[in-house]
Amino acid sequence: MTAGGTGEGSAEGGAASSAVRHTTSLLFNVSTLLQEPIGSVRRYEVTNARGNGLSSDISGALRLLRTDHSILATAELSTVVADLCGACLCEMTLPLALAFDEEFWPPAEAAPDDYLQPPQEQIGFSVIDGQMDLSEAVRQYIEMGRPMSPRCGQDCPGLESETTSEAPVDDRWSALAALKQEIERD
Numbered sequence: 760m761t762a763g764g765t766g767e768g769s770a771e772g773g774a775a776s777s778a779v780r781h782t783t784s785l786l787f788n789v790s791t792l793l794q795e796p797i798g799s800v801r802r803y804e805v806t807n808a809r810g811n812g813l814s815s816d817i818s819g820a821l822r823l824l825r826t827d828h829s830i831l832a833t834a835e836l837s838t839v840v841a842d843l844c845g846a847c848l849c850e851m852t853l854p855l856a857l858a859f860d861e862e863f864w865p866p867a868e869a870a871p872d873d874y875l876q877p878p879q880e881q882i883g884f885s886v887i888d889g890q891m892d893l894s895e896a897v898r899q900y901i902e903m904g905r906p907m908s909p910r911c912g913q914d915c916p917g918l919e920s921e922t923t924s925e926a927p928v929d930d931r932w933s934a935l936a937a938l939k940q941e942i943e944r945d
């Protein structure tokens with residue numbers, strides 16, 4: 760991993776600003792950040808990262824903030840996942856915005872003296888061997904962000920029958936329905 764030395768002069772973001780690092784991974788080494796004062800920040804621009812267990816590329820911005828007892832990750836990411844249209848079952852792609860804050864907890868024994876112990880009810884993820892892997896958080900937010908029944912678009916052939924019939928049409932009736940339409944046309 761190379762740390763970019765540019766952008767130090769930019770005052771954007773105030774005192775906590777730091778250079779934006781570019782990465783193509785969802786694995787972040789935070790061992791140094793954990794040694795830094797509370798409020799220290801790392802900013803990343805993530806480009807086409809393929810995380811563990813993820814089937815789509817992740818891009819966007821990530822900020823890591825060293826809190827008094829954890830690393831707070833603030834993500835503004837996006838991805839495009841494959842899905843099936845809920846109406847016509849065709850394969851489709853679904854752009855998803857993934858915006859979240861999640862805490863990553865270092866193991867207590869690795870925590871510097873001034874650390875508080877994580878609360879019992881801690882929710883979030885773990886820092887393991889100085890590394891935090893954003894993949895599992897991203898995976899969970901992808902699942903949460905998926906619509907229950909996505910639609911492939913305005914031209915979806917499933918939408919027509921949906922609007923003209925009150926109950927979902929069973930496949931077995933579709934032949935009859937087609938026949939009825941033919942008769943009515945004559």
Ligand SMILES: [Zn+2]
Nearest residue numbers: 844847911915
């Ligand atoms: Zn469709």
